[in-house]
Amino acid sequence: MTRTLPQPGRDDLDIVKVLHALADPVRLELIHALSQETEPAVCSLDAYDVDVSAPTLSHHWRVLREAGLTTTFVNGRNRWVEIRREDLAARFPGLLESVLAGYEHRPS
DSSP states (O other): OOEEOOOOOGGGOOHHHHHHHHTSHHHHHHHHHHHTOSSOEEOOGGGSOOOOOHHHHHHHHHHHHHHTSEEEEEETTEEEEEEOHHHHHHHSTTHHHHHHHHHHTSOO
């Protein structure tokens, strides 16, 4: 049985919390990686090119979810995550696209 972890509703998304979550380089990398996926992605450490421990990665996923950027699905011991594109676009039109474009064009 799949369940969804708690997250804010669309109308409860707060721009300060969203921008705070995106301000961290690891979380921004995770959002960028998720933006390339067409299906919910697994939350495992080896699935992403980030140099953090498993507990730290879990913390970053939680911050993204609690800010309203992602939805996390749980089935047994497995977790999948996806970006809440529709909710973000409805609440903050163009924000996600602008952040992702800025990420892709940042200096190396």
